[in-house]
Amino acid sequence: xxxxxxxxxxxxxxxxxxxxxxxxxxxxxxxxxxxxxxxxxxxxxxxxxxxxxxxxxxxxxxxxxxxxxxxxxxxxxxxxxxxxxxxxxxxxxxxxxxxxxxxxxxxxxxxxxxxxxxxxxxxxxxxxxxxxxxxxxxxxxxxxxxxxxxxxxxxxxxxxxxxxxxxxxxxxxxxxxxxxxxxxxxxxxxxxxxxxxxxxxxxxxxxxxxxxxxxxxxxxxxxxxxxxxxxxxxxxxxxxxxxxxxxxxxxxxxxxxxxxxxxxxxxxxxxxxxxxxxxxxxxxxxxxxxxxxxxxxxxxxxxxxxxxxxxxxxxxxxxxxxxxxxxxxxxxxxxxxxxxxxxx
Amino acid sequence: xxxxxxxxxxxxxxxxxxxxxxxxxxxxxxxxxxxxxxxxxxxxxxxxxxxxxxxxxxxxxxxxxxxxxxxxxxxxxxxxxxxxxxxxxxxxxxxxxxxxxxxxxxxxxxxxxxxxxxxxxxxxxxxxxxxxxxxxxxxxxxxxxxxxxxxxxxxxxxxxxxxxxxxxxxxxxxxxxxxxxxxxxxxxxxxxxxxxxxxxxxxxxxxxxxxxxxxxxxxxxxxxxxxxxxxxxxxxxxxxxxxxxxxxxxxxxxxxxxxxxxxxxxxxxxxxxxxxxxxxxxxxxxxxxxxxxxxxxxxxxxxxxxxxxxxxxxxxxxxxxxxxxxxxxxxxxxxxxxxxxxxxxxxxxxxxxxxxxxxxxxxxxxxxxxxxxxxxxxxxxxxxxxxxxxxxxxxxxxxxxxxxxxxxxxxxxxxxxxxxxxxxxxxxxxxxxxxxxx
Numbered sequence: 001x002x003x004x005x006x007x008x009x010x011x012x013x014x015x016x017x018x019x020x021x022x023x024x025x026x027x028x029x030x031x032x033x034x035x036x037x038x039x040x041x042x043x044x045x046x047x048x049x050x051x052x053x054x055x056x057x058x059x060x061x062x063x064x065x066x067x068x069x070x071x072x073x074x075x076x077x078x079x080x081x082x083x084x085x086x087x088x089x090x091x092x093x094x095x096x097x098x099x100x101x102x103x104x105x106x107x108x109x110x111x112x113x114x115x116x117x118x119x120x121x122x123x124x125x126x127x128x129x130x131x132x133x134x135x136x137x138x139x140x141x142x143x144x145x146x147x148x149x150x151x152x153x154x155x156x157x158x159x160x161x162x163x164x165x166x167x168x169x170x171x172x173x174x175x176x177x178x179x180x181x182x183x184x185x186x187x188x189x190x191x192x193x194x195x196x197x198x199x200x201x202x203x204x205x206x207x208x209x210x211x212x213x214x215x216x217x218x219x220x221x222x223x224x225x226x227x228x229x230x231x232x233x234x235x236x237x238x239x240x241x242x243x244x245x246x247x248x249x250x251x252x253x254x255x256x257x258x259x260x261x262x263x264x265x266x267x268x269x270x271x272x273x274x275x276x277x278x279x280x281x282x283x284x285x286x287x288x289x290x291x292x293x294x295x296x297x298x299x300x301x302x303x304x305x306x307x308x309x310x311x312x313x314x315x316x317x318x319x320x321x322x323x324x325x326x327x328x329x330x331x332x333x334x335x336x337x338x339x340x341x342x343x344x
Numbered sequence: 345x346x347x348x349x350x351x352x353x354x355x356x357x358x359x360x361x362x363x364x365x366x367x368x369x370x371x372x373x374x375x376x377x378x379x380x381x382x383x384x385x386x387x388x389x390x391x392x393x394x395x396x397x398x399x400x401x402x403x404x405x406x407x408x409x410x411x412x413x414x415x416x417x418x419x420x421x422x423x424x425x426x427x428x429x430x431x432x433x434x435x436x437x438x439x440x441x442x443x444x445x446x447x448x449x450x451x452x453x454x455x456x457x458x459x460x461x462x463x464x465x466x467x468x469x470x471x472x473x474x475x476x477x478x479x480x481x482x483x484x485x486x487x488x489x490x491x492x493x494x495x496x497x498x499x500x501x502x503x504x505x506x507x508x509x510x511x512x513x514x515x516x517x518x519x520x521x522x523x524x525x526x527x528x529x530x531x532x533x534x535x536x537x538x539x540x541x542x543x544x545x546x547x548x549x550x551x552x553x554x555x556x557x558x559x560x561x562x563x564x565x566x567x568x569x570x571x572x573x574x575x576x577x578x579x580x581x582x583x584x585x586x587x588x589x590x591x592x593x594x595x596x597x598x599x600x601x602x603x604x605x606x607x608x609x610x611x612x613x614x615x616x617x618x619x620x621x622x623x624x625x626x627x628x629x630x631x632x633x634x635x636x637x638x639x640x641x642x643x644x645x646x647x648x649x650x651x652x653x654x655x656x657x658x659x660x661x662x663x664x665x666x667x668x669x670x671x672x673x674x675x676x677x678x679x680x681x682x683x684x685x686x687x688x689x690x691x692x693x694x695x696x697x698x699x700x701x702x703x704x705x706x707x708x709x710x711x712x713x714x715x716x717x718x719x720x721x722x723x724x725x726x727x728x729x730x731x732x733x734x735x736x737x738x739x740x741x742x743x744x745x746x747x748x749x750x751x752x753x754x755x756x757x758x759x760x761x762x763x764x765x766x767x768x769x770x771x772x773x774x775x776x777x778x779x780x781x782x
Binding site for chain 2: 019020023024027049050051052054055058081082083084086087088089092093096127128130131161162165166167168169170171172175196197198199200202203232264267268271294295
């Protein structure tokens with residue numbers, strides 16, 4: 001175990017050689033919500049030239065220190081990343097900064113988000129659609145932006161076709177529909193339950209039952225949980241059912257977490273067990289913390305954190321010596337949260 | 345002729361020709377959009393040919409600093425080479441490196457641009473033919489060896505990023521990859537490109553090889569500078585040749601559909617001059633990394649052999665009406681236990697790894713982007729994951745075209761077309777290995 005405090009390990013992660021390790025450190029610092037990290041996160045979003053730094057904006061929003069607003073305003077205007085005008089990542093960075101400002105109560109750059117909405121941009125409607133809808137309603141600009149996201153706007157046939165064909169965008173669209181939770185949104189989700197991508201089907205099942213766990217919808221998702229050809233979709237459907245109160249469906253997730261060969265699918269099952277916050281299955285999750293695949297291990301440590309399992313701290317301390325920095329960071333977040341709770 | 349007699353008869357020659365467009369200011373490179381007029385040719389663009397003859401069995405391998413090769417060029421060059429040099433036209437194997445600072449189009453709709461384009465394309469086809477002729481004329485006794493190198497530092501990386509909801513986004517353009525709030529990065533959905541395969545050729549008993557066919561999967565598009573350039577493959581070739589005097593390097597792409605050079609570090613800060621400087625510095629950096637692994641592997645190569653036979657197999661579909669068909673060409677030459685396969689472009693690296701693992705011959709060197717066209721060739725699961733290569737979905741039928749942009753319709757992959765290419769290649773290799781073909 002390295003001789004470094006968990007919070008310091010996370011902060012140091014912002015300067016890791018790999019840009020996605022940096023972003024994960026930022027994400028975890030945001031989840032931790034500790035004000036001591038604000039300075040390092042401010043430096044990260046200012047100095048990093050990687051698009052993945054948008055995780056840092058979200059982290060700053062979660063921590064909630066409005067003193068960073070001047071920095072964020074500057075980065076909406078000049079994000080210090082390459083302008084990939086032919087793609088979307090630069091716009092996503094600017095949007096992330098503008099959304100962080102809104103979350104911190106600063107409406108001054110909401111106009112940029114409105115511009116994206118006016119342009120029918122997938123950055124606004126798909127990649128940040130769920131984030132926009134989760135904004136608090138206390139600011140007029142936030143309310144206006146949220147009102148822009150409707151089933152009709154999402155289905156806009158004039159929007160770029162890829163909003164309706166790219167599984168990455170469609171999965172986020174399904175998340176948006178779940179948050180809208182209107183009858184029209186549920187109708188759209190019922191269609192997406194049959195989408196060709198298992199990842200979209202899985203998200204559609206979760207969104208549908210979170211929006212309206214009616215008998216009809218439960219039957220639809222049950223059919224996916226029982227008969228979908230893809231493990232991923234069956235796991236996510238089972239999770240959706242379990243989250244809607246069907247405890248009998250957890251068994252499939254437990255089995256998947258212990259037995260699936262595909263590491264990603266197994267990791268998703270482990271993640272679902274954490275999200276269900278049922279400590280009964282902490283032993284299953286704990287065993288996955290020593291799986292050969294680092295993403296499975298990372299999800300296991302994260303799930304133990306969510307479960308508040310008695311064994312979590314011991315597992316996390318062991319994982320501070322993991323080969324994978326991502327796993328070490330996840331473990332550090334768990335331990336840093338415990339440190340915070342214990343007032344140290 | 346007996347096998348032992350044939351073993352003495354392997355002769356190989358190599359040649360290089362310039363293919364830089366003569367009037368670059370009237371043209372622009374393709375593959376990434378350019379917003380300003382072309383400034384010129386930044387560094388050399390070339391094509392190479394390797395002529396092989398073993399007891400009268402002949403073949404030609406062509407590599408080129410192009411993005412793609414028109415099927416019409418394939419037909420003209422192979423027919424001409426076959427006629428002039430006395431070779432079965434189907435034994436001419438084509439490839440391009442998929443260079444996005446090459447393969448010109450007119451900068452505008454002017455007659456001058458159209459004329460410059462015709463001139464540039466004529467030069468390319470003529471260069472293919474001339475390189476083959478010179479390679480043939482300079483054949484010398486040879487023996488071959490297979491070498492493999494593993495890169496110690498990143499050059500080509502998987503350009504797709506998998507998120508925790510299972511879908512993928514692009515991780516490209518020097519700093520790319522966004523992860524929406526609420527999700528986390530799960531990692532790369534496929535392997536990075538870390539392995540280089542090399543066919544080395546030397547005169548019998550010589551201390552060093554005189555030619556090396558280097559196969560490395562990756563898109564070369566570091567940046568969309570307003571210049572023509574040999575890009576990373578050109579720089580890597582120059583770097584290796586500088587370290588190993590007397591060696592001619594032929595650089596081929598392989599299965600690099602999901603691999604990119606330009607995710608290696610953040611892009612330039614802006615401004616064309618700065619972008620060009622960044623491009624040149626990055627080219628030198630990746631060329632050095634590449635040569636650090638490949639040059640020693642070539643130098644250390646000791647297991648040279650004189651193969652007893654040259655065998656060949658050819659398969660294609662759609663060539664009877666290329667304007668209206670998806671064209672797929674798989675063209676294989678086997679020298680002893682080394683197979684060189686010319687295959688379509690844009691196959692994902694995992695498919696290349698499958699081909700290598702399933703090949704009944706111990707050494708497989710692939711040359712992609714060979715004049716076929718069928719769009720990106722991912723594993724079927726990628727269509728469910730999404731991201732740039734597959735974001736418009738798969739083709740519903742052989743004739744299903746995609747309107748990539750207004751007025752431009754292109755072919756795209758069927759859901760399992762990548763697997764079909766690999767199945768076809770492995771079946772051909774099995775036939776060749778078993779003596780059922782060639």
